[in-house]
Amino acid sequence: MTARNCLKVRAVRAEQGGGVCVYAFFLFGADINRIADISRIRRDDNELKGFQRREIRDHVKQITAFLDSGPVLFPNAIILALSPTIEFSRSRGRPPGESSEVGETGTLSIPIYPEGRRAAWIVDGQQRSLALGAAKNQTIAVPVIGFVSDAVETQREQFILVNKVRPLPTTLINELLPEVSVLLPRDLAAKQLPSALCEALNTDPNSPFHGLIKRESDRAGIVTDTALIETMKSSLKTAAGALGQFRQNGTGNDTAAMYDLLLLYWDAVRDTFPNAWGRPPTESRLMHSAGIRAMGALMDTLMLRVDTAPDKAAAIRGRLAEIAPHCRWTEGNWEGLGFAWNEIQSTSQHITKLTDHLLHLERDLARAAK
Structure with missing residues (x-):
């Protein structure tokens, strides 16, 4: 990857679920839709594809209006499934004394590909990501949690479990x-x-x-x-x-x-x-x-x-x-x-x-x- 075709951010990496890498980082709101696709539910020849519901336009408009209302606090994390093509470079040097060793810091590099072939998929937060893309302020710092998996089954599992307590259809x-x-x-x-x-x-x-x-x-x-x-x-x-x-x-x-x-x-x-x-x-x-x-x-x-x-x-x-x-x-x-x-x-x-x-x-x- 070159600097021109990837997005680099500072991130913390940890492991969950038997060795699955999980990253925590921040992105500008406008950058989410540059790196992530929305995998909408559909059927091709009776085979189920994707998992996301349709866009709820009124909901997106309400969030966009809130984002455009002035300086806002927007701590709600977007959850992404990341392709194994991402790269992570661990920071050099010793960690601070008496620091928690839950995760390690470094630089996360996410390839930027055309829509439909992107290196990340939105698991939770599609309405928020659409609103962030439409907001006047394109530099709102948005927390992101990403786990590495390009298996649609894992993405569906996380989608269901994350949204279990929310009013999904x-x-x-x-x-x-x-x-x-x-x-x-x-x-x-x-x-x-x-x-x-x-x-x-x-x-x-x-x-x-x-x-x-x-x-x-x-x-x-x-x-x-x-x-x-x-x-x-x-x-x-x-x-x-x-x-x-x-x-x-x-x-x-x-x-x-x-x-x-x-x-x-x-x-x-x-x-x-x-x-x-x-x-x-x-x-x-x-x-x-x-x-x-x-x-x-x-x-x-x-x-x-x-x-x-x-x-x-x-x-x-x-x-x-x-x-x-x-x-x-x-x-x-x-x-x-x-x-x-x-x-x-x-x-x-x-x-x-x-x-x-x-x-x-x-x-x-x-x-x-x-």
């Missing part, structure tokens, strides 16, 4: 979860398998949900991934759940069996309600998050009831056919529920009432058939 975290292998907090770990199954349902051409699920990387779908993920998460909680029966603690999960069951059940739902399937939630409450959650809860009951049937697919379709005349997904009023079809909303109260109504309806029909 749930759909963004949901889509990223299957792509990381780090030990996650319990609530996130519980969503990891359902999110992977959700992605399979969305990308499999043989799935009734093919192309219908709205994910952070593709907002064209009509079914929220959160509704499906919460449904599967609930089914996985106990061995009595339709999916939970295939969960094997310590020996791995039979995810193939889980996925086959999901296809069997939701294929039957699609074919039972063809006029309600695949339509926007404003036209069909079956595709609404309340409808997905309620029908997902019904899956556990129905799959348990047909467990011994020689032809489970036919048995499920038979049970759904008995329930279908009592459902009001696209018009009319739900008898015994007290709601018009389009009055059902994504509130816990409405989801619970619709779920209980379907479960009671199924149980009453099953008793009458005996």
Whole structure:
């Protein structure tokens, strides 16, 4: 590297996580976007790329207005993932007496490459970095923490963990979860398998949900991934759940069996309600998050009831056919529920009432058939 194609800063280097180099230094706000790219979440040929959400313009404008308001204190650190192409030269001389030996000082050299090929990626602070780039004062000293890794999996892991306590879009975290292998907090770990199954349902051409699920990387779908993920998460909680029966603690999960069951059940739902399937939630409450959650809860009951049937697919379709005349997904009023079809909303109260109504309806029909 030459002085003309790299940025040199004074830095402190330490190690974490089994030998990963971590650097602490300051940059002028304008320099962050010279050395770092924003890796936005997207899909190329169904392969997940990047991890950052879209720019929040109002948020960026608010930060920029604050930065332009006069001399400001801006101690919030930007977190960068640094390419191994960076170089660090340790300072010569002995450290001061009785100094802490946590880190060592030196000069960090970061190559300056064109956008899209830069030697750093923003893990936390993309809205702040965009605002700093737009601010009138381009010489605001910004604290930066950088760790060396060009592995997108590590960057995603750090992105999720750093932003766990902040209001990131749930759909963004949901889509990223299957792509990381780090030990996650319990609530996130519980969503990891359902999110992977959700992605399979969305990308499999043989799935009734093919192309219908709205994910952070593709907002064209009509079914929220959160509704499906919460449904599967609930089914996985106990061995009595339709999916939970295939969960094997310590020996791995039979995810193939889980996925086959999901296809069997939701294929039957699609074919039972063809006029309600695949339509926007404003036209069909079956595709609404309340409808997905309620029908997902019904899956556990129905799959348990047909467990011994020689032809489970036919048995499920038979049970759904008995329930279908009592459902009001696209018009009319739900008898015994007290709601018009389009009055059902994504509130816990409405989801619970619709779920209980379907479960009671199924149980009453099953008793009458005996």
